[in-house]
Amino acid sequence: MGAVVAGFLARMPVLVLLAGLAAVMMLGPAAYASVTGYDAIARNFLYAALLTGIFCGLIGLAAQANPRSQRSREMLLLMLGVYGLLPMLLAVPFAESQPDTGYFNAWWEMVSSLTTTGASLYSADLLPMPLHLWRSMVGWMGGFFVLVAAVAILAPLRVGGFEIMSNPYGREEYRQHLPPSDSPRRPVLHLSDPRFEAQLADPASRLGRAALQIGPLYAGATLILWVGLLMLGDPSFIALTRAMGTLSTSGISPVLGSAGVASGIAGEMLVFLFLIPALSRRFWPGGSELRATDRLIADPELRMAAALVALVAVLLFLRHFLGAIETDRAAPADTTTMADIGRALSALWGGLFSALSYLTTTGWTSVAWADARAWSGLDAPGLILAGLALMGGGVATTAGGVKLLRVYALARHGQRELERIIHPHSVSGGGRIARRLRREGAYLAFIFFMLFAVSIALVVTLVSIHAIAFETATILSIAALTNAGPLASAIPLTPTFEGTAGIASAPWEGWSGLPDFTKAVLACAMVLGRIETLAVLALFSPDFWRR
Template sequence: MARAAQPNVLMRMPLFLLIWGIAAASMFVPASHALVLNNHPASRSFFYAGLLGLIAVTLIALAMGTRPARNGPVAQLLSLLGTFAVLPVFLAIPFHDALGTTSFLNAYMEMVSAITTTGAPVFEDPGRLIASLHLWRAQVGWMGGLLMWIAASAVLAPLSLGGFEITARGEPGRGTVVAGMERADPRRRLARVTLALAPIYAGLTVAVWVLLLIAGEGALAALCHAMSVMATSGISPLGGLDEAQAGLTGELILFLFMFFALSRLTFSGDTVVRGFGRLDRDPEFRLGILIVLALPLLLFVRHWWGALDIASAENVAQALHALWGAMFTVMSFLTTTGFESADWAEARQWSGLDTPGLILLGLATFGGGVATTAGGVKLLRVYTLYLNGLDELHRLVHPHSVSVGSAMHRRVQRNGAFIAWISFMLFALSLATVWALLSAMHVPFSDALVLTIAALSTTGPLIGSSADTPIHILNLSVGAKSVLCAAMVIGRLETLAIVALLTPDLWRS
């Protein structure tokens, strides 16, 4: 009887409190890692913070035990907002104490960057952080990615947010009696989705880790890169892939697992609309593959178009390295992971790109698939606007024609293009607002643009990859850092979800 009652106790807890408890328990991982490395001060920082966090969660849970649970959709959406904006205060305590050479605001910004899977390089020099802190950064980013996998089905889809607002029947679980019953109870839906997706997410991470170890990567770097590629955070203890020991084999492994950020159908069928269960028919996946193949080929062929170096065209090895560097980097930034290939410099030289940052900014703005860990506008919205453009052109050519619509049209709501356009304009409005605020705080105009897109698209490595001159986040003012933290939270939840929280009708329902 006691075992049967335990899940009910957990389900009665508010979602934010449950996430806080999991975050506190996870601190024992870097504590154990630091202990093995004989770094006792860092081990104590994480151990005591985790222990005090568990005690606080337990006391609050006991105090709220007799109160009626509030785990409805609005409460869960508020919990997500609290997780990305408030929980990093707790996550930053052991980080700040173990590092000891930075302000608490910098530590908080690092944790916001990690849990939102942005991966912005707050501390540019990897040597400044000990191994346990690198592990903690990657671990927090990994947990943030898992949270988004679960929240997409359990929280955002029932509220028609996060890209589901433009699908015809995008809510997970439709079509079965059990799922229909659980849809009325958000707590059961949350538990069901967690039990279904958490093992897949963990299993894929372990698979990447093992493959990287076999390829010759170091244990810590392999684990951090495995967690980062699944969470699309781009966090690396090496500062990138240039220093990775796995080389081309490691990049190929990471490339294959980036496909999970192009479409949710790569790892789950809980959002499948009838007739669209096949991955080769998924518009997001097909559009992503098209971009990943077409753009590197254009950059590759541009070598001859510009007649930059005819003699080097005979160097087959150099050409293949350039093609691979472009393909890997395009996939990485399209999925908002942000890893650069070690051959990216070769690809830039081969294609003669003077401003490669513009391409990377555009790819990150497009983003990956709906209900994945990727950020950006999302490929489904881009595809919906493309379909609407084709329809408008057809009406201009044949104004009196009557079109039934293709099968792909039936996946999108009748006003799906209008809603996608609203989402795109909200993204543009957020971009303009954050850009203006950063510029008003004496951030250079071009740097403010890079910082804004990196934060709103949750692609932190853009800051080091697309700027003409190095951008040092630590040198920004307190106000600019605060604006960037808010932008990362908005980019992770999306502006439409923030607007939904301010809608009285949602609270009344």
């Protein structure tokens, strides 16, 4: 019986399987709404789960008659289908539970959650708890899909950051020596090359194997963080949504302001540890070709992340003393007390936590962030967080942004060019991986930077079609492309519109004051930032569609 079911599922289209999984997940909010007194919302989720399940079952039966194997290059289309079509199904129970908000806004909310952006049209205090749970679950599922798709789809096609470390000799060079000069070298095949089909057979099976490898670790880490936050004092529901938002880097929160008020700094320290896996793929199964070093302490992504987080926290901390020098020196000196020392340490921690949170594009705000802002005395410290979100976390992780490995490749290339100015005939060292990062890796990283800059310019232009201030359009575009939705609330924006999304909040509590055209543009920007520009451009290659 098990073999029959496995064979039936193997012949179903992957998108239909994912839709069926979404139908099963709808039962979670239905059960929670039932036990918390939201009977109408429970019925909406139950009926939506049944409708989606029946729909997927009928398509699955139809697919059994004429099963068709998917080609590897079609998996990029699958990713577009997941982010373009799946939110339409996920939005059905949300729209039915909030009938005055409209289906379009519910779809936008699901796109934001599934891409782990975490932007919302609704004030947290105006949504029922079952809908907050559904947003968190969709964001959690979106983070899991990113981890699976990275090694099952993007890695074989050498896109999504894997192109930087792609091996021109077809094996792990840091473990094996180069072949003799008389041995033929196997070149790297591009995704448009028809020979990819022979190497990447059965992509659906790759997705299944990757899901079985990553799933237990992903769910186990979420469970451990949930239990840890419970033990530190967070309410059970907030602890659950906070755990799912941390592992998926969606930053979805059911409360206004900081979600860690109950557990305090102790809870943030625990969350801080679970944000580290968003800095490097080596913490997750798969992606071994991204390991630039054998030793964890020498990992370039982790070292660069530690340097950036420490630099931002120290700058915010020392800014207080620099500002004190500018004050009137004739004023009498105050005696330092233990309260002042505690406030200083709290401000330092607020800078550390917020820097790592936005570097991983999660967007959690520390309970001590207000102290950090007041301590630094800067008018707009949120712009520093925007810069961190632009850099992003590790390649093939749930984090968005440009990615740390690309920044590292460009930095090493710049360092090498400065060395050549001083010593023109010098020979670069560091090993084969370092040389490849400085050469081909830096070249590909520069191309991605240019494409990312063009994407920002294009999105800002489209957003500015309506009467939106340029600064606001820029921050909204960066928040969408980097999948860091909470960034819009960390930087003061210019309120332009009235809230028009039903029970939605004031314009800059969420994103509800934007016109529908602007929302659609930003939703497309979220999908583009999640899949990355290089992968999307590959779909426009004529060789990609050639049989």
